[in-house]
Structure formats: structure tokens, C-alpha cells
Amino acid sequence: MSRLRSLLTDRLVLGLLVLAALVLGMPALKPLFAAAFPALDRPLYEADGFLALTLDHLALAGGASLIAVLLGGAAGIAVTRPFGREFRGILDAVAAMGQTFPPVAVLAVSVPVLGFGPAPALIALTLYGLLPIVENTVAGLESVPEPVREAARGMGMGPGALLWRVELPLAAPVILAGVRTAAVVNLGTAAIASTVGAKTLGLPIIVGLNGSNPAYVIQGAVIVAALAVVLDAGFDRLAARLTRWRPGTD
Amino acid sequence: MIAFEGVTKRFGAWTAVDSLSLTVAAGEFRVLIGPSGSGKSTVLRMMNRLIAPDAGTIRVEGEDIARLKPETLRRRMGYVIQNIGLFPHWTVERNIAAVPDLLGWPKARVRDRVTELLALLNLDPERYRGAYPHELSGGQQQRVGVARALAAEPQILLMDEPFSALDPITRGALQAEMAGIHKATGTTVVFVTHDMDEALALASRIAVLDRGRLVQSGTPLDILTDPADDRVRDLVGREDWGLKRLAVETVAERLRPGETAPGEPLAAGASLRQALAAMVARGTDRLPVADGQGRPVGTLHLADLLRGPDRS
Numbered sequence: 001m002s003r004l005r006s007l008l009t010d011r012l013v014l015g016l017l018v019l020a021a022l023v024l025g026m027p028a029l030k031p032l033f034a035a036a037f038p039a040l041d042r043p044l045y046e047a048d049g050f051l052a053l054t055l056d057h058l059a060l061a062g063g064a065s066l067i068a069v070l071l072g073g074a075a076g077i078a079v080t081r082p083f084g085r086e087f088r089g090i091l092d093a094v095a096a097m098g099q100t101f102p103p104v105a106v107l108a109v110s111v112p113v114l115g116f117g118p119a120p121a122l123i124a125l126t127l128y129g130l131l132p133i134v135e136n137t138v139a140g141l142e143s144v145p146e147p148v149r150e151a152a153r154g155m156g157m158g159p160g161a162l163l164w165r166v167e168l169p170l171a172a173p174v175i176l177a178g179v180r181t182a183a184v185v186n187l188g189t190a191a192i193a194s195t196v197g198a199k200t201l202g203l204p205i206i207v208g209l210n211g212s213n214p215a216y217v218i219q220g221a222v223i224v225a226a227l228a229v230v231l232d233a234g235f236d237r238l239a240a241r242l243t244r245w246r247p248g249t250d
Numbered sequence: 251m252i253a254f255e256g257v258t259k260r261f262g263a264w265t266a267v268d269s270l271s272l273t274v275a276a277g278e279f280r281v282l283i284g285p286s287g288s289g290k291s292t293v294l295r296m297m298n299r300l301i302a303p304d305a306g307t308i309r310v311e312g313e314d315i316a317r318l319k320p321e322t323l324r325r326r327m328g329y330v331i332q333n334i335g336l337f338p339h340w341t342v343e344r345n346i347a348a349v350p351d352l353l354g355w356p357k358a359r360v361r362d363r364v365t366e367l368l369a370l371l372n373l374d375p376e377r378y379r380g381a382y383p384h385e386l387s388g389g390q391q392q393r394v395g396v397a398r399a400l401a402a403e404p405q406i407l408l409m410d411e412p413f414s415a416l417d418p419i420t421r422g423a424l425q426a427e428m429a430g431i432h433k434a435t436g437t438t439v440v441f442v443t444h445d446m447d448e449a450l451a452l453a454s455r456i457a458v459l460d461r462g463r464l465v466q467s468g469t470p471l472d473i474l475t476d477p478a479d480d481r482v483r484d485l486v487g488r489e490d491w492g493l494k495r496l497a498v499e500t501v502a503e504r505l506r507p508g509e510t511a512p513g514e515p516l517a518a519g520a521s522l523r524q525a526l527a528a529m530v531a532r533g534t535d536r537l538p539v540a541d542g543q544g545r546p547v548g549t550l551h552l553a554d555l556l557r558g559p560d561r562s
């Protein structure tokens with residue numbers, strides 16, 4: 001009984017349940033939308049299935065975040081190694097510059113270059129996601145205390161063991177915070193990416209805005225909101241797991 | 251065991267170690283002492299190649315360490331760094347097991363070794379093996395640091411001010427444990443400190459450094475009775491020099507065998523300093539002395555205690 005209760009009060013579980021209900025059960029809410037917006041001929045967005053839109057949305061935001069993690073992580077690791085130290089300045093400058101562009105602007109700029117479709121969206125999202133990840137990877141690796149590094153080297157860890165066993169686990173909470181920022185931004189920006197021709201949950205929102213159909217807007221927006229809640233709770237869970245060794249987290 | 255031959259290390263314009271020649275014999279407890287910035291840590295870090303010398307040769311068991319793979323060399327040496335440097339994301343058990351894990355010891359053997367070391371350093375194994383470093387007191391962290399360095403039974407133990415920043419009682423206890431471990435394992439120890447009392451208590455030989463140069467090298471008694479210059483004299487302290495000298499000799503060395511005296515007997519292994527304290531406390535100039543088993547072995551006279559050390 002108490003297990004069921006703790007499951008139901010868990011933000012992650014609850015978020016997932018609400019998300020699944022919204023994605024799969026949106027057609028069942030049609031009468032509700034019809035009653036709320038009696039002036040509308042079509043109170044339910046039916047051009048695409050919400051499940052397909054959600055999966056495409058996740059593929060775009062998740063794919064871009066994953067690529068950004070791999071590239072950004074690698075770049076962050078490289079500039080904190082002896083061989084890459086000289087590129088640190090360039091990377092910092094690029095990161096600072098990139099951070100001043102809002103994601104919508106990145107998207108708008110990438111269309112003339114890359115055309116319409118999911119490809120420019122993926123690239124724009126990846127580029128924007130790179131910045132917080134690179135910055136946090138560098139900050140996280142640099143936060144590893146020098147005595148810890150010296151102890152690791154002094155006991156005979158090679159550069160690989162030092163990185164994988166000591167530096168990355170210690171930097172992980174900071175890196176994760178960067179990934180979280182990137183993922184949250186990407187989740188939102190992926191909706192806007194519908195304007196450049198990517199099929200995402202932004203599509204009902206944009207169609208609804210263009211056609212003065214607030215029901216469409218709400219249908220797209222609540223699923224994005226539910227996704228954001230699940231993502232946030234998931235990152236909380238992961239962060240707690242990665243910082244178990246820290247003072248005051250247990 | 252370890253030999254420095256004309257070793258020099260510069261940081262920019264600053265010469266941290268200046269053509270240093272120094273040997274550490276196998277099984278020796280060698281203490282490096284000197285004021286802050288005198289190059290003690292730099293000397294230690296050159297022994298395990300964390301720092302490369304600009305000139306000179308360092309040999310370990312006759313081999314030039316510049317020819318050895320740093321990782322291999324380091325896994326043969328335990329290293330306790332000045333700032334402890336425990337891995338905060340690992341439990342006490344995993345911290346201690348770090349080098350055995352790198353060496354690929356079987357799990358069961360690692361576990362047994364961790365238990366053994368925690369017990370040796372007076373940390374209850376069941377209570378502390380799963381703890382994270384931040385859950386330990388400073389003294390407990392330093393114990394774990396020592397245990398970690400001892401874990402893979404190294405031939406050489408490098409210790410950089412391992413007991414600094416501890417209260418005198420904990421410090422004394424850890425010194426006694428360290429002396430016991432050295433006696434039991436026969437490991438060669440190179441121990442850095444800037445505390446002369448600690449050096450005198452632990453060392454079989456002391457090397458005094460100043461501005462990267464070797465000022466004097468010798469046994470604690472040599473350093474006390476025959477300081478090379480004023481810098482060494484300052485280090486041993488001018489006011490309590492006498493007490494320090496008494497602290498490095500045992501009662502057994504000044505004993506009159508066969509005689510008896512009234513009162514609670516003193517252990518033959520006690521220092522002359524402890525003997526003097528006992529005489530003052532009891533208001534007597536003669537103390538009975540007993541061996542480890544409590545059998546009377548003779549007496550100690552104040553006059554013998556005051557006489558200079560036997561240098562035969």
C-alpha cells in the first residue's frame with residue numbers, strides 16, 4: 001500500500017502516466033474540446049497522430065542532445081588534456097558567442113543555409129545544445145581537486161584510468177547540469193522547429209496559431225509540458241544518483 | 251634502495267632542489283625535514299616521477315627511474331600526499347583498494363586486505379568500509395590515506411606530511427602506529443615533515459633540507475648532538491634541546507644492570523625523557539627498570555641520565 005502510494009507521488013512516475021494518457025488518449029478528449037470551444041468545426045488535431053508527433057519530437061530533441069553530448073563532451077575533454085590546452089581560448093570564445101544567440105535565431109539562420117526539413121532543425125538544435133555541454137564539461141573537469149588528481153597519478157593510474165575512474169565521475173554532476181540545460185532548451189526549440197518543416201509537437205501549435213484554433217495549440221502544448229515535467233524529474237533522479245557521494249545528499 | 255645523484259629541479263628562475271645527493275637505505279625510515287618551501291615535496295615527487303629533474307640521476311634499487319614506465323614505478327611505491335587526496339566519490343573500501351585493483355588482485359584478496367588495513371589503523375572495518383570520505387574526521391581521512399598507500403604492500407612508502415593538521419594526541423597515536431607498521435613490514439619509508447619532534451621520534455636517519463640543498467644527513471642523535479650549522483640548531487630548538495636529546499635515547503642504554511630500587515618499575519624501552527619525568531614526579535634520583543615481561547633488569551640513576559650519550 002505504502003509502496004503504491006510512494007509510486008503515485010513520485011514525480012517521474014506520475015509525469016510518465018500523465019504523458020502516456022495525453023499522448024494515447026487525446027482523441028478521447030475530443031468531446032471536452034468541443035464543449036470548451038463550440039465555435040470550432042474541428043476541435044481535435046487529426047492530421048497526424050499524437051504518438052507519431054511525440055516520437056518525432058523526442059527523436060529530434062533527443063538525437064540533437066545526444067550528438068551534442070558526444071561532440072561537446074569530447075571537445076570539453078580535449079581542451080582539458082595537455083595536447084588540447086591551446087584550443088581552450090578559441091572554444092571559450094565560440095561558446096560565449098554562441099550563448100548570446102537565442103535558439104530561435106539559430107534556427108532562422110540555419111534555414112537559408114540548409115533548407116527546410118528535419119535536417120536543419122537537427123543541426124540547429126545540436127549546435128545550440130553544444131554550448132552548455134562544452135562549458136560544463138570543462139568546468140566539471142577543472143573542478144576536480146588537484147590533490148585528488150595527484151593522488152591518482154601518484155598511485156599509478158595512467159591518463160585513461162585517471163579520466164574514466166576519477167575525473168569524469170567527479171565532473172559528472174556538473175556535466176549533467178549542462179546536458180539538462182541543453183535537453184530542456186532542445187525540447188522547447190524542437191517545437192519551434194515545425195516552422196522550418198520538421199514534424200514535431202510544434203505542428204499542432206503552429207497550425208492552431210495560424211488557423212485561430214486554440215484547441216490545437218492546447219493539445220500540442222500540454223504534451224510538450226508533460227514531456228518537460230518527465231524530463232525534469234528524470235534528470236533529478238539521475239543527478240541524485242550521480243551525487244550520492246557528496247555531503248548532505250543522503 | 252633510493253639514490254639521488256646531483257639532482258636539480260628548477261621552477262622558472264627558482265631552484266627548488268639544488269644538486270642534491272642523498273641515499274635512502276633499504277628498510278630505513280628516512281625523514282626529510284626543513285622549513286616550508288625547502289623542496290621536501292619536490293624531492294618526494296621526483297622519487298615517483300610526478301616531477302622530472304632538470305639534472306642528475308635518481309636510482310631505485312640501482313635502476314635509473316627515468317628508464318622505467320612511470321605507472322609501473324608508482325605501483326611499487328605507496329604515496330601519501332600532503333593534502334590526503336582521497337577519492338571523494340569512492341567509499342573507504344574502494345579508496346584503499348585502488349592500487350590492488352589497478353594491479354588486478356582477485357576480489358577476495360582485496361577485500362581481506364582492506365579489512366586487515368582498517369584494523370591495523372584502528373578503524374572498525376564494518377563501520378567504515380562503506381563510508382564516503384566526507385563522512386570521516388580529518389584524522390580518519392589521514393588514516394585511510396595511509397592505508398591506501400600501504401594496500402599493495404609497496405617496497406617503498408613515500409609520505410608527505412601525512413599527520414599534519416592533527417591534534418597532538420591523534421598525531422602521537424598515528425606516529426606510534428606508523429612506527430609499528432614500519433617495524434612489522436620492513437618497508438623503506440621516506441617521510442616528510444617540518445616538525446622536529448616527529449622526525450626525532452620516527453626516523454632512523456634524518457635529512458635536513460634548506461632552500462633545496464642538503465644541510466645535514468644523519469641519525470637523530472647525530473642531528474641533536476652535532477648540528478651542522480645554525481639552521482639545524484634552530485630546527486632542533488635551543489631551549490628544549492636537552493629534552494629532545496633525552497627523547498631519542500632509551501632507558502636500556504643507560505641502565506645499571508643487576509641493581510634494584512624501590513617503587514613502580516619503568517620499562518626498559520621507555521625514553522630517557524619519560525624517565526626524567528618519572529624522577530621529577532616521584533622526587534627520586536633512582537628508578538627500578540623492568541623488561542617487556544615485567545622482570546626487573548636494573549636501575550637508572552639521574553647521574554647516568556645527565557651524562558652525555560655513549561658515542562662508542
Ligand SMILES: Nc1ncnc2c1ncn2[C@@H]1O[C@H](COP(=O)(O)OP(=O)(O)OP(=O)(O)O)[C@@H](O)[C@H]1O
Binds near residue numbers: 261264290
Ligand atoms: N609546480 C610548481 N611550480 C612552480 N613552483 C613550484 C612548484 N612546486 C614547487 N614549487 C616551488 O618550489 C619550492 C619548493 O616547494 P616544495 O613544495 O617542494 O616545498 P616543501 O618543502 O614541500 O614546502 P612545505 O613544507 O610548505 O610543503 C617552493 O618555493 C615552491 O614555491
Ligand SMILES: [Mg+2]
Binds near residue numbers: 290291292332410
Ligand atoms: Mg610540501
